[in-house]
Amino acid sequence: MIIINIIKKNFLSFAIMAKELCHNLTKENRATVFVAELKKTLNKFCLILDNLDTKNKTTSELDILQEALKEITKSQYLIEIMTYTEYIDKSNGLLLLSKANNLSQSINDYLYPVKKSATN
Numbered sequence: 001m002i003i004i005n006i007i008k009k010n011f012l013s014f015a016i017m018a019k020e021l022c023h024n025l026t027k028e029n030r031a032t033v034f035v036a037e038l039k040k041t042l043n044k045f046c047l048i049l050d051n052l053d054t055k056n057k058t059t060s061e062l063d064i065l066q067e068a069l070k071e072i073t074k075s076q077y078l079i080e081i082m083t084y085t086e087y088i089d090k091s092n093g094l095l096l097l098s099k100a101n102n103l104s105q106s107i108n109d110y111l112y113p114v115k116k117s118a119t120n
Contacts, residue, residue, distance in 0.1 A: 003110040004052055007068075009104045011049060015042055016097040018075070021088060021096060031087040038078050045071045062111065069107050076100045 019042065022035045048068045069097065076097060083093025 007065075007103065007106045008049060010099070010103040011018045011045060012026065014072075014075075014103050015045075017096050017099055018042055018079075021092065025082075025087065028108075031082055034078050034082050034087065038075060041078070044094065065107050065111055069104065069111070072100055072107070073102050076104070077106045091106070 006048050025031045025035050051064050082088045
């Protein structure tokens with residue numbers, strides 16, 4: 001459960017910055033398609049994390065976290081595109097990518113032992 005809390009903490013750190021970025025880009029009417037997609041992935045990720053707390057018997061933590069990893073990967077691609085096409089400042093983009101990478105790594109840290117024990 002400690003690692004789940006770390007994942008949630010890393011997500012919160014990432015989500016706050018991503019939401020601020022989305023707000024600023026929306027206010028400037030820039031990158032609207034990317035902003036819409038990033039908002040969708042953030043919302044999906046929130047729902048996925050909620051499922052960790054209220055998972056039912058048919059949905060395992062492994063499945064939930066693998067889905068979360070897919071969503072964070074989508075976010076990383078969107079942020080990379082927005083950074084390298086200069087929709088967002090490079091330093092802010094790299095900082096946001098760093099937070100996304102921390103989140104992704106915390107999920108992988110949790111998933112790896114699960115996968116390892118499942119194959120033994």
